[in-house]
Amino acid sequence: MARIRATDESKAGNRPSRERSVEKKKSGREGYIRCLNCLWRFDVPQGAEKASCPNCKMEWRISWYGDKDAKIRGPVWEKVKRK
Numbered sequence: 001m002a003r004i005r006a007t008d009e010s011k012a013g014n015r016p017s018r019e020r021s022v023e024k025k026k027s028g029r030e031g032y033i034r035c036l037n038c039l040w041r042f043d044v045p046q047g048a049e050k051a052s053c054p055n056c057k058m059e060w061r062i063s064w065y066g067d068k069d070a071k072i073r074g075p076v077w078e079k080v081k082r083k
Helices: 008-012 018-027
Strands: 032-034 041-043 050-052 059-065 069-075
Touching: 032 069
Parallel strands: none
Antiparallel strands: 032 041, 050 059, 059 069
């Protein structure tokens, strides 16, 4: 008995392609970062070098790649409470 393979078109059906759904998710988070201390997501002013979390008040050093994508480089060590 021969197996019949479905074409790519019939497999896709009405589902959106994975590439489009991933792009849509990323576009809504531009300029936002997630606090590495409390995991709260907050907005960072474009081009800012430092930002503090509104939830836990931890201050972070920020780097930018591209125009709108921010990344946490690390904490501002002068502000960290040491035990």
